[in-house]
Every structure is written in C-alpha cells, then in structure tokens.
Amino acid sequence: MTAVLEARSLGKKFGRHWALRDCTIDIPAGHVVGLVGPNGAGKTTLLKLACGQLEPTTGDVTVLGGRPGSTPAQLARVGFVAQDTPLYAGLTVAEHLRLGARLNPRWDAALARERIAQVGLVPTQRVGKLSGGQRAQLALTLGLAKRPELLILDEPVASLDPLARREFLQALMEATAEHRLSVLLSSHLVSDLERVCDYLIVLVDSRVRIAGELDRLLASHHRLTGPRRDPDRLPADQHVVSARHTERQSTYVIRTDAPIHDPAWTVTALSLEDLVLAHMDRRPEQPRRDVLEVRR
Numbered sequence: 001m002t003a004v005l006e007a008r009s010l011g012k013k014f015g016r017h018w019a020l021r022d023c024t025i026d027i028p029a030g031h032v033v034g035l036v037g038p039n040g041a042g043k044t045t046l047l048k049l050a051c052g053q054l055e056p057t058t059g060d061v062t063v064l065g066g067r068p069g070s071t072p073a074q075l076a077r078v079g080f081v082a083q084d085t086p087l088y089a090g091l092t093v094a095e096h097l098r099l100g101a102r103l104n105p106r107w108d109a110a111l112a113r114e115r116i117a118q119v120g121l122v123p124t125q126r127v128g129k130l131s132g133g134q135r136a137q138l139a140l141t142l143g144l145a146k147r148p149e150l151l152i153l154d155e156p157v158a159s160l161d162p163l164a165r166r167e168f169l170q171a172l173m174e175a176t177a178e179h180r181l182s183v184l185l186s187s188h189l190v191s192d193l194e195r196v197c198d199y200l201i202v203l204v205d206s207r208v209r210i211a212g213e214l215d216r217l218l219a220s221h222h223r224l225t226g227p228r229r230d231p232d233r234l235p236a237d238q239h240v241v242s243a244r245h246t247e248r249q250s251t252y253v254i255r256t257d258a259p260i261h262d263p264a265w266t267v268t269a270l271s272l273e274d275l276v277l278a279h280m281d282r283r284p285e286q287p288r289r290d291v292l293e294v295r296r
C-alpha cells in the first residue's frame with residue numbers, strides 16, 4: 001500500500017528553536033492516525049509541514065506522493081482543519097458551503113447539507129455569531145465535504161461536547177471505510193483516540209518517540225511488576241520505556257517482541273493511555289538504554 005505521508009529527516013526551526021527535528025516516518029494509506037504528545041512537542045508543526053503551510057528547515061516530506069501544497073491537484077487531495085478553525089466571520093454557514101463547492105473539485109454538497117442539518121447549524125447564521133464548538137463543527141464539515149484522500153485535523157474535537165465528539169468520530173470512521181479516506185489527527189483526548197485510531201505517533205520534545213500500528217505497539221509493550229530490580233539486570237531485548245521503583249518493588253513499562261519468561265514478574269497489558277503516558281514521560285534518561293525513571 002502506498003504511503004500517505006513520508007518524512008525523511010524532517011525538521012523545522014523557528015529562530016534558534018527546533019519545533020520538530022529528525023522526523024522520519026512512513027504512514028501507510030487507509031489509517032486513522034493519532035498524533036499525540038505534550039504541549040509544544042511539535043504536533044501542529046508536523047501537521048502544517050504536511051499540508052504545505054510551513055516549509056521544512058531540514059529534510060523533506062511527501063504527501064500522497066507529492067510535495068505538500070505544490071499544485072492545485074495536490075491541494076484538492078488534502079484537507080486541513082486547523083486548531084483555530086479559520087473561517088470568515090462575516091459569511092453565513094450557507095455561504096461557507098457555497099465557497100467550499102466553488103473551491104473544491106470533489107465537493108460533496110449532499111454530505112455538507114446533511115451534516116449541517118444533523119449538527120443543528122442554521123444555514124443563514126453568520127459564522128461570527130457561532131460558538132467555538134459550532135465553528136469547529138462547520139470547519140469539520142467543510143473538511144469532510146471536500147472529499148480529500150487525506151484529512152489532517154489539528155485537535156478537531158477539543159471544543160465539541162461529548163455527544164458531538166462521539167458523533168464526529170463516528171462520521172470519521174464511516175468516511176474512512178466508505179471513501180478510502182486516510183486521517184491524521186492530533187489530540188490530547190487519548191480516550192477518543194482509542195476509539196478511532198489504528199496508527200499512533202507520539203512526539204516528545206520535537207522528536208518522534210514511537211510510530212506504528214496501534215495493535216502492534218500494544219502487543220509489544222508490557223508492564224512488569226515485581227521485586228525491585230535495576231534496569232541493568234533486564235534482558236538486552238527488553239527496552240525500558242519507563243521505570244518506577246519503591247524500596248522493594250519495581251514497575252517497568254518495556255518494549256519487546258520476545259516472550260517474557262521471568263517468573264518474578266507479573267506481566268500486564270497496557271491501554272493506549274498507559275502507552276502514551278509512558279512514552280510522554282520526559283524525565284532525564286538513565287545511563288543504560290532508554291530508561292525514564294520515576295522515583296517515589
């Protein structure tokens with residue numbers, strides 16, 4: 001399957017500060033990709049590089065086989081809903097839909113109309129008078145009705161109420177199944193991501209910490225709990241993601257593809273939230289391997 005996004009040593013510097021660095025990823029088509037990480041980790045920067053709103057400082061990025069934003073055809077294939085949902089305050093909801101129809105060759109007018117009615121937006125209402133959540137709903141409708149091959153969403157559901165969030169995520173999943181849409185979305189709401197994502201990218205301190213199919217990542221991460229043990233005494237193929245010790249007990253989150261035979265450990269599976277939090281822990285690395293230690 002072709003990649004929707006390929007980044008090679010991609011980096012972006014603002015002044016002297018790297019917002020994103022050494023980012024090398026291949027995202028296969030047909031996935032709903034969750035992009036997570038702490039505030040300021042570089043998520044928006046990566047999304048803006050992917051849709052051509054920013055130029056890389058280093059490396060390159062290819063989206064659907066082309067340079068982001070390079071041609072009208074390329075622009076038509078990628079939808080982007082920015083975090084601040086930029087819309088025209090003086091235009092009505094209906095005028096936004098007409099604009100969408102004029103600007104987008106693959107525009108799905110029926111989908112746009114139906115969705116507007118479904119989320120309770122009034123076509124004659126001026127956008128400047130909508131609530132933050134209603135504006136987000138309109139922006140998301142414009143993104144879906146464009147019928148892109150890749151839809152990039154920067155924190156799309158943050159301002160939606162819980163029911164609207166669930167409804168939107170459901171619509172996203174249906175669109176991916178029916179229209180071969182790929183989705184790349186950033187969110188801090190890990191429980192929402194758990195519902196829709198099948199591919200995960202964790203960014204920490206401007207770098208990709210992990211990226212891959214969610215099932216595989218969950219299958220290769222484990223929590224080990226048992227008598228206190230230093231990381232030096234773990235097998236070399238168990239990569240420590242995070243560690244927590246009390247006087248008598250150690251709890252590790254490790255990544256390994258090998259079976260864990262040591263009877264001293266109680267081994268448990270991780271939820272998506274556990275996995276994300278273990279990788280987001282930014283405490284200084286320990287000398288041996290990739291240890292992030294939390295002492296109590």
Ligand SMILES: Nc1ncnc2c1ncn2[C@@H]1O[C@H](COP(=O)(O)OP(=O)(O)OP(=O)(O)O)[C@@H](O)[C@H]1O
Pocket residue numbers: 014015017018019037038039040041042043044045046
């Ligand atoms: N236009 C800009 N000029 C200068 N610095 C910027 C600019 N845009 C982003 N940055 C910096 O780059 C870093 C990454 O920002 P980015 O917006 O990509 O983070 P993020 O992961 O999306 O954060 P959040 O979760 O808070 O939205 C931050 O330190 C930010 O201050």
